[in-house]
Amino acid sequence: MIFYFSGTGNSAWAARQLARLTDDTACDITHLNELPDLTDARQIGFVFPIYAWGVPGLMADFAEKLPATQAFTFGLCTCGEDAGHAIKRFSRLYPLSSSYSLVMPNNYIVGSDTDDADEILKKIAAAREDLGRISGEIRRQEKVYRVHEGAMAGLKSGLVNYGFNRFARSAKPFFAGDSCNGCGLCAANCPAHAITLREGKPVWATQCYQCQRCINECPKQAIQYGKATAARRRYTIRGYLPQDEQ
Ligand SMILES: Cc1cc2nc3c(=O)[nH]c(=O)nc-3n(C[C@H](O)[C@H](O)[C@H](O)COP(=O)(O)O)c2cc1C
Ligand code: SF4
Ligand code: SF4
The missing domain is CATH 3.40.50.360 (Flavodoxin domain)
Incomplete structure (x- = not known):
C-alpha cells in the first residue's frame, strides 16, 4: 500500500x-x-x-x-x-x-x-x-x-x-474575485474542509493546510491570496500529463 x-x-x-x-x-x-x-x-x-x-x-x-x-x-x-x-x-x-x-x-x-x-x-x-x-x-x-x-x-x-506552522497557515487572505461563478469546486475539493459557499461565493476558515489546491485549480482563476498572487501563474500537474496518467 x-x-x-x-x-x-x-x-x-x-x-x-x-x-x-x-x-x-x-x-x-x-x-x-x-x-x-x-x-x-x-x-x-x-x-x-x-x-x-x-x-x-x-x-x-x-x-x-x-x-x-x-x-x-x-x-x-x-x-x-x-x-x-x-x-x-x-x-x-x-x-x-x-x-x-x-x-x-x-x-x-x-x-x-x-x-x-x-x-x-x-x-x-x-x-x-x-x-x-x-x-x-x-x-x-x-x-x-x-x-x-x-x-x-x-x-x-x-x-x-x-x-x-505557527504564523503562515492563515486562510484569511484568500478571497474570490468577480470572475468567480459560484461553481463550488474549491469548497468541494478542499482537503481541510476550510471553504464554505455563502450566498454563492466561497468563504475561507481561519486556518488551513496551505496545500494551494483551491487557488491553483479554480477554473476561473478567481482566487487570490491578498495582493501577492494576482500576477502569478497557476499550476496543477494535470495540464502536463498524458490522458492515461491523469
Ligand atoms: C505550503 C508550501 C510549502 C512549501 N515548501 C517547500 C519547501 O520548503 N521546499 C521545497 O522544495 N518546496 C516547497 N514547496 C513546494 C512543494 O513541496 C512542491 O511543489 C510539491 O511537489 C507539491 O506537491 P503536490 O502537488 O502533491 O501538492 C512548498 C509548497 C507549499 C504549498
Ligand atoms: S472554484 Fe473558483 S469559480 Fe468555483 S466557486 Fe471556487 S472561486 Fe468560484
Ligand atoms: S489552500 Fe488547500 S487547505 Fe487551504 S483552503 Fe485552499 S484547498 Fe483548502
Missing part, C-alpha cells in the same frame, strides 16, 4: 507511478474512513509534498496512528527544490527503510511564482526517470537514503518549519 497526500497532483502522480511500477495500490489518505489492515503488507509507502522543509501535519498525524510493521517501508517527498530534514523527522514518527526526495514543479504560489512551462516539463521528465530507478530499488527492497536536503537543513526543518 502506498499512502499519499497531494495538494496539486505532484505527489498523487508520483504515488500512482510507484504503485504501477511496483504492483501496488496508491491510496489518498484524505479519502480513508478507517485505517486499513496492513497485516500482510509486503511494503508500505508514504508520498507527500514538502511544506516549509517539513511534513504536512495531515500526513504526520496519519503515520502516527498506523500500527508498527515488519514490512519494507519507504517515504518519498516531492519538493520544488529541497527537502531539509523532513524525511528524517517523518522516520521518527514511522521508521522508514528507505527515503527519497523527488524534485517536482513548485506549487506554492502564495510564496513565489510557479515554474514556467519549460521548467515544469523538464522537472516532470526528470522525475519520471527518477521514479523508474526508485521503483527498482523498492522492488529489490534496497535500503536507500537519497534526499536532497539543501543548505542549512536543520535550521529550515526546525525553526523555519515551526514559524510556517
